[in-house]
Amino acid sequence: MLSQESRNQIDRETAKYPAEQKQSAVMAALAIMQAERGWLSTETIGDVAAYLGMAPVAVYEVASFYNMYDLAPVGKYKITVCTNLPCALSGGVHAADYLKQKLGVDFNETTTDGKFTLKEGECMGACGDAPVMLVNNVRMCSFMQPGQIDRLLEECT
Amino acid sequence: MGALGFILDATEGERSWRLAEYVKRGGYGALKKIIHEKIPVDQIVGELKKSSLRGRGGAGFPTGLKWSFMPRQFPGAKYVVCNSDEGEPGTFKDRDILRWNPHMVIEGMIIAGYAMGCQRGYNYIHGEIWEIYKRFEEALEEARAANLLGNNILGSDFSFELQAHHGYGAYICGEETALLESIEGKKGQPRFKPPFPASFGLYGKPTTINNTETFASVPYIINEGGDKFLELGKPNNGGTKLFSVSGHVNRPGNFEVPMGTPFKDLLEMAGGMRGGRKLKAVIPGGSSAPVLPADIMMECTLDFDSIAKAGSMLGSGAVIVMDETTCMVRALERLSYFYFEESCGQCTPCREGTGWLYRVVHRIEHGEGRPEDLDLLNSVTDNIMGRTICALGDAASMPVKSFIKHFGAEFEYHIQNKKCLVPEDVQRTGSGFFKAA
Numbered sequence: 001m002l003s004q005e006s007r008n009q010i011d012r013e014t015a016k017y018p019a020e021q022k023q024s025a026v027m028a029a030l031a032i033m034q035a036e037r038g039w040l041s042t043e044t045i046g047d048v049a050a051y052l053g054m055a056p057v058a059v060y061e062v063a064s065f066y067n068m069y070d071l072a073p074v075g076k077y078k079i080t081v082c083t084n085l086p087c088a089l090s091g092g093v094h095a096a097d098y099l100k101q102k103l104g105v106d107f108n109e110t111t112t113d114g115k116f117t118l119k120e121g122e123c124m125g126a127c128g129d130a131p132v133m134l135v136n137n138v139r140m141c142s143f144m145q146p147g148q149i150d151r152l153l154e155e156c157t
Numbered sequence: 158m159g160a161l162g163f164i165l166d167a168t169e170g171e172r173s174w175r176l177a178e179y180v181k182r183g184g185y186g187a188l189k190k191i192i193h194e195k196i197p198v199d200q201i202v203g204e205l206k207k208s209s210l211r212g213r214g215g216a217g218f219p220t221g222l223k224w225s226f227m228p229r230q231f232p233g234a235k236y237v238v239c240n241s242d243e244g245e246p247g248t249f250k251d252r253d254i255l256r257w258n259p260h261m262v263i264e265g266m267i268i269a270g271y272a273m274g275c276q277r278g279y280n281y282i283h284g285e286i287w288e289i290y291k292r293f294e295e296a297l298e299e300a301r302a303a304n305l306l307g308n309n310i311l312g313s314d315f316s317f318e319l320q321a322h323h324g325y326g327a328y329i330c331g332e333e334t335a336l337l338e339s340i341e342g343k344k345g346q347p348r349f350k351p352p353f354p355a356s357f358g359l360y361g362k363p364t365t366i367n368n369t370e371t372f373a374s375v376p377y378i379i380n381e382g383g384d385k386f387l388e389l390g391k392p393n394n395g396g397t398k399l400f401s402v403s404g405h406v407n408r409p410g411n412f413e414v415p416m417g418t419p420f421k422d423l424l425e426m427a428g429g430m431r432g433g434r435k436l437k438a439v440i441p442g443g444s445s446a447p448v449l450p451a452d453i454m455m456e457c458t459l460d461f462d463s464i465a466k467a468g469s470m471l472g473s474g475a476v477i478v479m480d481e482t483t484c485m486v487r488a489l490e491r492l493s494y495f496y497f498e499e500s501c502g503q504c505t506p507c508r509e510g511t512g513w514l515y516r517v518v519h520r521i522e523h524g525e526g527r528p529e530d531l532d533l534l535n536s537v538t539d540n541i542m543g544r545t546i547c548a549l550g551d552a553a554s555m556p557v558k559s560f561i562k563h564f565g566a567e568f569e570y571h572i573q574n575k576k577c578l579v580p581e582d583v584q585r586t587g588s589g590f591f592k593a594a
Contacts, residue, residue, distance in 0.1 A: 016320040018234070018277075021360060023342035027325050058343075065344035065501075067326030068284050084246045085444060085491045086403035086477050089589045097592070122328060122495055123444075124285035125243040125252050127403035127475075128410045138287040 002047050006032055010051065022052050026062050030069055031137070039070040067122070068137050075110040075117035077156045080134040083120055086127035095131035095144050096120065102153065115156070162397035162413025164373045168257040174292065176299040179260040185305060187379035188264050191271060192313045196379075201272040205375070207383030209395030213250075214240055214331075214368030215443060215473045217461045220375075226355035227273040228363050236364040237269045237278035238340070239372055242324050242331045244283055246444035246495060247475030250399040251369035253411050255282070255289045258373065259296035263319060265372030267305065268379060270317040273365055277318050280369075281336050284324040293321050328499035332547045333366040335501065346503045347547035368473075370399055390416030394460035402427040404478035405434065405587060416460040423459060423476065434480040434587055438563070442472020444492050445552030447559030448485075469559070482587035484577045485564040489556060490515070490522045496553030507550035510541040514557055521568060524575035531561055531568055 002010070013028035029048045034040050040063050042056075049056040063069045070078070081096040096118075100106055103116050110117040126132045129142030133152075141152055167182055168174070179185070191201065205221030212218045227235065239262060243251040254262060266278050282290040297319060300306045308316045322340050324330055330339045334348035337359050358364020374396060378386045387395040394416040400423055403409045407428030414423060420439070430436055436451040441459075447469040449457070457463050464471045479488060497515040502508045514537055517530050527533075538554035545551070561568055570578040577584070585591045 016279075016322070018360065021341070024322075024340055026342040027339070028323060031323070031325060052342075054342075061344050062342065065327060066284070066324070069325060083491070084495055085488055086247045086475075088491055089404040089477070089479065089483070090409065091589055093589060094592060121285070122326075122498060123244045123246040123248075125249050125283050126286070127247055127249050127477075128401060129249075130403065130409070134285055137284070140286065140288060 002033070002051055003036070006036055007051070014052075023054055023058075026052055026054065026059055027066070030059070030063055034069060034137075039073045073110075076115050078117045078119060078136050079152075080119040080121035080124075080137075082122065082124050082126075082130070082132045082134075084123045084127075086123075087130040087132060090127075090130035091145070092131045095133065095146075095149065098146050098149055099133075102149070116153075161415060162399070163377050164254055164261060164370065164397075164399065164413060165257055165411060166413050167261075172257055174257055174259055174296065176260055176296070176303060179258070183380070184260055184376070185264055187376035188267055188271075188305065189311060191268060191379065192311050192315065198272050198274075201268065201379065204378055204383040208374075208378045208386035209383075209390070209393055210371065210374055210378060210386065211394065211461060212368055213370035213374070213398065213473065215245065215445075215470075217471060220367060220371055223355075223365060223367070224269065224273055226353070227275075227365055228356065229274065231274075231363050234277065234360070234362045235273060235275040236359040236362055237266055237273065237275045238333075238336065238359060238364055238366040239266055239278070239280040239369055240331060240333060240336055240366055241280055241282045241369045242336060243369070243473075244285075244328045244331055245473050245475060246492070247401060247403050247440065247477040248443050248473040249401045249403070250411050250474065252283070252286050252289055254369050254373050254399070255286075255293055259293050260300065261373045261376060262369055263296060263300050263306070265375035266319055267310070267317055268375050269365065269367070269372065270319075271315055275365075276316060277320075279320050279322050279340055279359070281322045281324060281330065281340060284326040287323070290321055290323045297321065327501075328495075329501045329547070329549060332549065335547070336366065337364065344501070346501045347549075349546050391460060394462060398459070398474055400459060400474045400476055402476045402478065405431045405480040405483070406478050407431050414459065417458045417463070420454055420457045420459055420476075424478070427478075430478070430480055432480075432587055434482060436478065437481045437483055438479045438485065440469075440475075440477040440479075440556075442470040443475040444477065444495065445548075445555055446470040446472045447555045448563060449559075450563045480587055482579065482584050484522075484579045484584055484588065484590060485560055485567045486518065486522045486571050486577065487584075487588075487590050489560040490518045492556045493518045493553065496549065500549060500553070504545040504547075504550065506541045506544045507553065510537050510550065511553045513537045514553060518557070521571050524571070526568075526572035526575075528572060530572060531565065534561060 013025040017024035330345040335345035339345040493515040497511040
């Protein structure tokens with residue numbers, strides 16, 4: 001069951017599209033539910049499908065296609081680091097190495113206290129700000145040298 | 158150098174993206190002019206054609222011509238879509254346009270709606286830039302409150318609704334028909350063309366899709382005239398353009414310069430080469446564009462025709478700069494991984510071929526290359542190119558082909574000696590691939 005708050009949020013998204021095209025809001029609905037529940041379980045995908053009148057498999061198809069959805073639990077803070085070529089030329093790989101060392105995890109792993117998950121990202125469209133990382137899909141951090149990474153990790157409480 | 162452009166350069170100083178500031182800079186003047194003077198649709202499209210504005214998303218298709226493809230007398234819904242799904246490695250201009258000048262894009266989209274008889278529009282915004290998406294939604298609210306969007310815009314009988322759609326991490330959605338599928342709430346797999354979006358687009362209705370920077374160029378063309386825009390650039394390459402410079406330069410960033418500006422001037426604007434090192438190679442139009450060696454690039458001017466003549470593409474104007482400390486095999490390995498990761502899986506040559514490209518380049522980089530590998534890579538690219546529904550297959554192939562063409566000796570050295578032609582200690586001084594010593 002979706003909470004009233006998430007229903008309201010999803011309704012605002014549905015209203016952007018023609019009345020007979022509710023399915024267009026599925027990407028937003030999944031993002032909303034992921035923010036609320038931390039990740040997208042089969043149950044959550046079923047809830048979204050029921051609410052939008054879609055087949056669960058059609059919702060799963062979307063959830064599994066786009067990289068920013070998490071189909072398995074992640075830490076409280078998911079940090080995605082871009083290591084694509086333009087970022088790599090300006091320290092993206094170093095930033096990822098520094099995070100790995102500091103957190104004691106590799107890509108796609110979560111710290112034992114469940115606080116941080118590290119992900120390798122593809123181009124975020126911010127190559128001029130390299131090294132770039134994204135926290136929980138919503139906060140983009142630019143020019144992340146070791147000092148800035150230390151500060152970011154301290155802020156994540 | 159003073160301000161040369163009108164998109165980002167116009168916002169310098171206070172850099173407020175708010176409606177009031179945009180209006181103070183003359184914003185929404187083009188829309189008001191069209192509505193108050195009842196400028197005929199043909200004249201709007203005519204100015205665009207005269208301006209020689211070519212799509213800023215990568216393909217460089219003439220915008221005026223694209224708009225003229227929309228069926229005039231179509232009785233049902235028609236759509237305008239903005240492609241802000243900017244995920245081509247090296248490209249980061251649309252993010253800055255939406256960050257500093259969202260209303261210029263909105264005004265361009267409203268004019269597009271007016272000129273093509275569309276009632277609705279969507280701006281598809283890249284998943285990773287949530288903060289920018291939220292700002293764009295706020296800008297839309299401002300425009301609605303000022304009756305620049307909605308019913309009977311500025312007292313006319315023209316009504317237009319505009320919404321933002323937030324992506325969620327799929328490079329392929331920058332392909333226009335994948336983007337439409339994505340707005341429809343599906344996985345973003347490109348459609349077979351024809352039919353083209355102008356006849357069968359969003360929800361099966363006639364649709365025109367343009368890049369963010371393309372829409373942002375429209376108000377200027379209406380205000381100043383197509384001729385003046387054309388004069389900013391050079392024949393067949395109208396206007397100023399944003400170039401995103403990344404990689405081994407002192408000041409990476411966006412630079413708005415006239416089309417036809419010499420590359421060496423742009424390099425200077427970006428602060429020159431980092432550490433004063435020597436330029437080795439440039440990818441001039443985003444990661445999908447063929448790489449060019451320094452000597453060829455230094456002779457190029459930045460416009461569609463000059464870069465095409467040199468054997469590459471202006472693409473989205475994303476200039477990736479690599480210096481002499483760069484191992485070209487390693488650079489290509491990372492790009493090949495990207496296309497392998499982002500192939501949508503629909504067409505066999507691309508789904509399987511991008512995996513082959515990555516694995517073969519990977520083994521060369523890791524000292525396991527075989528003498529026949531370069532022929533193998535070229536053969537795989539030949540079997541991908543032109544055999545897929547969309548351009549991602551070609552985009553994955555062109556870097557491979559061009560890296561081998563221009564830097565084949567480095568690949569051969571890797572295969573024969575199981576190590577890089579650029580010594581590791583040299584790479585450590587700058588490339589970014591290895592930690593500094």
